[in-house]
Amino acid sequence: MRPFHPSYIITALGQIIPFLWVTLATMAGTVFFGSLAGLMLARAKVRRRPLSRALANVYIYMTRCIPSIVLLFIIYYGLPELLLAFGININGFDKAFFVITTFSVLFAANMAEVFRSAYEAIDPGQREAALSAGLSEWEAFFRILLPQCVTVALPNFANALVNLMKEGSLAYTIGMVDVMGKGQLMIGMNNGSYSLEIYLALAILYWALTIVLEKGFGYVEKRLSSGKRTAAA
Amino acid sequence: MLEIRNVHKSFGDNEILKGVDLKVEKGDIIVILGPSGSGKTTLLRCINFLERAEKGTMDFDDIHTEFKTASRHQINAIRKRTGFVFQNYNLFANKTALQNVTEGLTVARKVPKQEADARAREALDRVGLSDRYDYYPSQLSGGQQQRVGIARAIAVNPEVILFDEPTSALDPELVGEVLNVMKALARDGATMIVVTHEMGFAQDVASRVVFMSEGTVVEQGAPKEIFRAPKDPRTAQFLRRILRDDYEYSI
Numbered sequence: 001m002r003p004f005h006p007s008y009i010i011t012a013l014g015q016i017i018p019f020l021w022v023t024l025a026t027m028a029g030t031v032f033f034g035s036l037a038g039l040m041l042a043r044a045k046v047r048r049r050p051l052s053r054a055l056a057n058v059y060i061y062m063t064r065c066i067p068s069i070v071l072l073f074i075i076y077y078g079l080p081e082l083l084l085a086f087g088i089n090i091n092g093f094d095k096a097f098f099v100i101t102t103f104s105v106l107f108a109a110n111m112a113e114v115f116r117s118a119y120e121a122i123d124p125g126q127r128e129a130a131l132s133a134g135l136s137e138w139e140a141f142f143r144i145l146l147p148q149c150v151t152v153a154l155p156n157f158a159n160a161l162v163n164l165m166k167e168g169s170l171a172y173t174i175g176m177v178d179v180m181g182k183g184q185l186m187i188g189m190n191n192g193s194y195s196l197e198i199y200l201a202l203a204i205l206y207w208a209l210t211i212v213l214e215k216g217f218g219y220v221e222k223r224l225s226s227g228k229r230t231a232a233a
Numbered sequence: 234m235l236e237i238r239n240v241h242k243s244f245g246d247n248e249i250l251k252g253v254d255l256k257v258e259k260g261d262i263i264v265i266l267g268p269s270g271s272g273k274t275t276l277l278r279c280i281n282f283l284e285r286a287e288k289g290t291m292d293f294d295d296i297h298t299e300f301k302t303a304s305r306h307q308i309n310a311i312r313k314r315t316g317f318v319f320q321n322y323n324l325f326a327n328k329t330a331l332q333n334v335t336e337g338l339t340v341a342r343k344v345p346k347q348e349a350d351a352r353a354r355e356a357l358d359r360v361g362l363s364d365r366y367d368y369y370p371s372q373l374s375g376g377q378q379q380r381v382g383i384a385r386a387i388a389v390n391p392e393v394i395l396f397d398e399p400t401s402a403l404d405p406e407l408v409g410e411v412l413n414v415m416k417a418l419a420r421d422g423a424t425m426i427v428v429t430h431e432m433g434f435a436q437d438v439a440s441r442v443v444f445m446s447e448g449t450v451v452e453q454g455a456p457k458e459i460f461r462a463p464k465d466p467r468t469a470q471f472l473r474r475i476l477r478d479d480y481e482y483s484i
Contacts, residue, residue, distance in 0.1 A: 123321075123323070125319060125321055125323035126323060126325060126326065128283050128319070128323060129317075129319060129323035129324070129325065129385075130325070130336075131282075131283070131312065132281050132283065132312055132315070132316075132317035133312075133336060133337030133341055133385065133389075134309065134312050134313040134337050134340075134341030134342060134389070135336070135337070135340055135341050136309070136341075139340055139341070143336070143340060144325050144327065144328075144336075147327045148326055148327050151327070
């Protein structure tokens with residue numbers, strides 16, 4: 001067996017880091033589309049319209065039960081077939097398209113629950129006070145309710161983001177070259193040697209990313225709830 | 234100035250308001266009394282369209298509207314001419330005391346920020362909170378929060394201020410500071426409709442006491458008449474119970 005080379009971890013990191021932007025960009029895309037869809041789902045859930053509410057519940061239930069790797073393959077192989085039936089050819093699309101689609105579908109379900117619970121955590125009196133002060137529903141939502149929702153939702157959102165980042169590493173299975181994909185390629189090109197060093201390099205990278213995310217969100221959380229914190233003390 | 238007629242409101246099968254009439258003139262201090270469940274709070278909330286009454290009409294100065302069909306435009310116009318003080322204060326948790334007061338001025342009424350700030354400070358000064366402009370609601374005591382709530386209601390120069398049990402959520406020792414502010418407003422000529430259980434306030438300040446029971450106005454009149462010689466047995470019974478309780482508390 002080949003001896004362990006700690007120094008190769010550094011070498012591997014040097015080659016993997018240039019692909020960090022792919023990981024981050026797919027995450028950003030997923031967060032954008034997933035949050036948007038999640039917002040709509042949450043809205044469907046809090047408004048008391050039976051049909052849209054039932055549909056949202058079915059969606060959330062179904063997507064929560066599918067392992068992400070299964071959905072990834074279903075979308076990677078199935079979506080082009082489906083769209084071809086409508087005369088749309090997406091076979092040439094970038095792999096990132098399928099990755100972002102898959103994880104947006106999953107992320108939306110998580111976000112729907114995060115947004116819904118945040119919205120329901122806000123006292124209905126806040127909206128009433130805003131309306132009776134003469135604000136429109138729209139103004140009440142954006143100026144009074146939403147800022148409070150954000151504060152409540154932030155910790156859960158950060159959690160979902162870290163999960164997304166880790167799950168996102170599965171994208172290599174359909175051949176997307178993000179940090180995980182690059183690591184796999186390196187292992188392949190080395191005929192399987194240095195794989196431990198490369199996986200350790202990846203672990204370090206994901207670890208660092210998680211810390212950055214958590215610290216970043218921790219900071220924002222603190223800033224946003226400055227008014228509340230002092231009161232609790 | 235404000236007249237509502239035949240207001241009906243149900244929650245499911247439970248009919249809370251069964252045809253209530255109320256007339257308010259400028260400068261009136263109307264105190265609404267009644268046992269819990271009699272519909273006092275619901276009536277107040279219907280006037281501000283926080284609940285939508287099924288039946289009844291409202292005349293507010295030149296605005297004539299049916300509760301059921303009032304347009305968004307009419308509702309907003311009525312809300313802008315009224316102030317509402319909530320039992321649980323409902324201060325905007327993400328805004329400072331000053332911002333709580335300016336919000337209705339700058340956003341809803343498009344008052345320039347500088348003027349809004351000045352008016353908000355004046356309103357907060359009136360309720361005795363000159364030193365709390367930049368505090369968040371969570372940093373204030375219940376009594377201070379409610380006084381911010383009152384400042385928020387008066388800063389917009391409303392034609393009538395609606396008080397929904399403004400002292401019910403307060404610790405007993407904080408009730409006085411809020412009542413004093415309300416008394417000062419009354420002296421300054423504000424028009425107020427107050428739902429409360431503070432009998433002392435009703436006796437001292439009210440220009441008219443309205444007694445409600447089971448969704449109707451049972452009797453109304455000057456506080457002296459109501460408290461000394463209630464005509465309706467339900468009023469008499471309610472007052473006996475409340476006043477006796479007050480007496481026992483004071484022992």
